[in-house]
Amino acid sequence: MNSAMPAPATCARQHRDLRGYLLSAPALALFAALLVVPLLLTLVLSFNVFDYEVGIRADHWTFEHYLALLGDSYFLEIFWRTFWISALVTLLCVVIGVPEAYILSRMGSPWRSIFLVVILTPLLISVVVRAFGWSLLLGADGLVNHAIQALGGAPIKLLYTPFAVIVALVHVMLPFMIIPVWTSLQKLDPAAEQAALSLGASQTKVMRLVVLPQVMPGVLSGTLIVFGLAASSFAIPGLLGGRRLKMVATLVYDQYLADLNWPMGAAIAIALLLVNLLIMLSWNHMIERRYKKSLG
């Protein structure tokens, strides 16, 4: 009798296990076929020899595409541009997004939710529409140049410059910085701030010693998201950078659809994916270390 007791429980647990797989099966099948397999195929493709006469040679293997990534000055120039533009965009998002999230969190209702929605909803509007909006503002005949001329200045070329790409990328990425900073500000106990103030700490000291340490995880998380998204952005550099100002994503597009050199494009795409995953994993690692530290 006693030895028979655990049997139904084990049986029930196995039954539950199977239900878990059964319920996830449709999603798993789709993700295996349209996510895992295509990524593996692209990895394989990036090692295939490309011949401008015959195209992709699926049975010939080479490292030359990855070597070209590291050695070709044309690619290096585009990587460097992508890196510094993304880094600058990230910095600007921190400088604008962190104070803005703090200001929002100190607003009273209903202004707080109204402005939160106003600032974050552009996120849901097509990036093509937003890029077009910036080309209207920054074009040779655009509003910004009209304002410069009205103030007595000479019109400047803004569109199809790094400036246009950076401004539009900050516009697209700012919500991704504000959201995590806002979230960590919500966890901040307002009593801690008040306590510090009532004990005679100055406003700047409260910021430095109470608020900033609390929002740092949010800032870091926003930094990684913004940098990753900026480095792989396609429509903004494509529409506002023009043909000559290429970034990694527009370079991949050209390799695939203009040069038809798919293996080279695949190598760049895989490199981009690896850099992105590396950024995300290092973030996870950092979070885990923080948790361990706080647990002693």
Next chain:
Amino acid sequence: MSKNGPLALTFHSLVVVFMLAPLVVVCLVAFTPENTLSLPTAGFSLRWFEAVFERADFLEAFKNSLQLAFLAASLATLIAVPAGLAITRLQFPGRDFLNVLFLSPIIIPHLVLGVALLRLFALLGVNGSFTWLVLAHTVVITPYVLRLVIAAAIGVDRSAEQAAESLGASRFTLFRKITLPMILPGIAGGWLLAFINSFDEVTLSIFVTSPATQTLPVKMYVYATESIDPMMAAVSALVIALTAVTMILLDRVYGLDRVLVGKH
């Protein structure tokens, strides 16, 4: 009751202007009576909106986008609800892996997914097929539904389910009468969020659409790289209007601030 000083409020106003400026300008230029991209100074005109409705290719792309977003969001919901319930309710080996896998399209650049799917579709000979485009979009937007379903399922009060179970309700009745109604706002919110994301998607779509299956954002992207005229502003204004309607719906069924910054 604002604790912000004048300096903070000035900064805040500048940020708001910066965020809204490109959208407001697009909507204003759409009403220009001129042939150039200028603000309507001498009265408003609907001529560029009329021009949009005379362009069969734009109407076709718009129809493609609506169908695509509707089908992909529905399919994503159909697979994300059971997967989300399995992940929150059941213990099974590989559960965490599945959770990471199903959320991974959020952190994989769409560009990479686009070229990867282009390779698969080329090998299968299905590039430019609408059905495969729907499946591709489903993968990309499933995480949005899944996140809201998981959040809703975690928030459910389990005692009602346990009461029904102890009263002898079957598993299906339990799901239909108790669990489903309680997670319905999460499902509806997830569907709408998925719909918007599919409707806006351009980077992946540009690789795997043919002229016949071109979506509106792809059509707009290609059009904007070739020529810029006020018709583009009119199309953009229509897209903004459609997005606004979806956002109002999203706010009603789930709460826009909850979707944007999570639950608190």
